[in-house]
Amino acid sequence: MSIDVMALADVLRRAAKAEILPRFRRLSDGDVRAKSEATDLVTEADVNAERMIRAELEQLAPQALFIGEESVAADPALLSKLKEAELAVIVDPVDGTFNFASGIPAFGVMASVVYRNETVAGLIYDPMGDDWVMAEKGSGAYLRRPDGEAIRLSVAAPKPLGSMIGMASAGYFFGEQREKILGNLAKVRMFACYRCAAQEYRTLAGGHVDFAMYNKLMPWDHLAGTLISQEAGGHAARFDGSPYRPTDLDGGLLVATTPDSWRVLRDEIIG
Missing domain, CATH: 3.30.540.10 (Fructose-1,6-Bisphosphatase, subunit A, domain 1)
Known part of the structure; x- marks a missing residue:
């Protein structure tokens, strides 16, 4: 480079x-x-x-x-x-x-x-x-x-699901999937959407929240924040567990503090 x-x-x-x-x-x-x-x-x-x-x-x-x-x-x-x-x-x-x-x-x-x-x-x-x-x-x-x-920067220490605070953008989930995910988000302590991935990733990498979740993947929205979160100690992957790559435009993205926290969120929130 x-x-x-x-x-x-x-x-x-x-x-x-x-x-x-x-x-x-x-x-x-x-x-x-x-x-x-x-x-x-x-x-x-x-x-x-x-x-x-x-x-x-x-x-x-x-x-x-x-x-x-x-x-x-x-x-x-x-x-x-x-x-x-x-x-x-x-x-x-x-x-x-x-x-x-x-x-x-x-x-x-x-x-x-x-x-x-x-x-x-x-x-x-x-x-x-x-x-x-x-x-x-x-x-x-x-x-x-x-x-x-x-x-x-360092992401937060891991927490149980019921104590997690996160960023979740539901705007690009649709139909039954949207209803299911919004219902499952009741399992965490709190979630928000700033309508700004830049500030959401900053909040995650700074250790203030425990996860961020997105369904629409455009590289300008997520490449920088994903790398920053990973370098701050976090774990990121698409919903199926595969790595997130620059050319990926679908498959969703979940970023969490640890691999174990990621798996709990994927299983309990996304299903």
């Missing part, structure tokens, strides 16, 4: 300060558009931040395939190139766009580095807190601040 991860982190920060934060709570009606449904939004912040990140990455890592959420929305065939790419950078310019457009300060900028179909680095920048959580494969996960401070 030949990408300077700290330089990539700085690119995300600069894009947030130039294109995202100046638009927060200042969007006009023409700055927000619906994509697949009324709650699936794109704003001028998403588009302009991604354009800036892409331009800077062309200088930082010209050999890398760039895959951004908004680029794929414009050209869906772009996503199929990931499988054959030796090196790729995958970006979500504003994760939590619904929150951002609603004036809720729970959103983030995410990037992951994929080398030969393996995630080797993940970064989540929080524009409101002005810090990152990030990981490089095999090197642990850290909360990093612009002044150079770095704090190693």
Whole structure:
């Protein structure tokens, strides 16, 4: 891998300060558009931040395939190139766009580095807190601040099912499966959905919750957070127990504090 991860982190920060934060709570009606449904939004912040990140990455890592959420929305065939790419950078310019457009300060900028179909680095920048959580494969996960401070992250200690608190997005479960999973979630102590995977993964890797569960898998939503959670000591797999890979677009994803906790959650919640 030949990408300077700290330089990539700085690119995300600069894009947030130039294109995202100046638009927060200042969007006009023409700055927000619906994509697949009324709650699936794109704003001028998403588009302009991604354009800036892409331009800077062309200088930082010209050999890398760039895959951004908004680029794929414009050209869906772009996503199929990931499988054959030796090196790729995958970006979500504003994760939590619904929150951002609603004036809720729970959103983030995410990037992951994929080398030969393996995630080797993940970064989540929080524009409101002005810090990152990030990981490089095999090197642990850290909360990093612009002044150079770095704090190693660790997931929470394992708990029994009835004491677990987690993040569960039920929006992409449907029919009987949705009813079953929502009913089974009554077995845990508490669950929430921030509508922002960036902040949910930060919460998990920081040891504040015990699991995160998703059914819709897009690489810009989950590659960075999954690697960060694993490097913080967590266990991640698709619902059938298979590893989660950059090219996986279905099969669900469950991330927990330990393999044993993962198995309990899969058996009791997903079935």
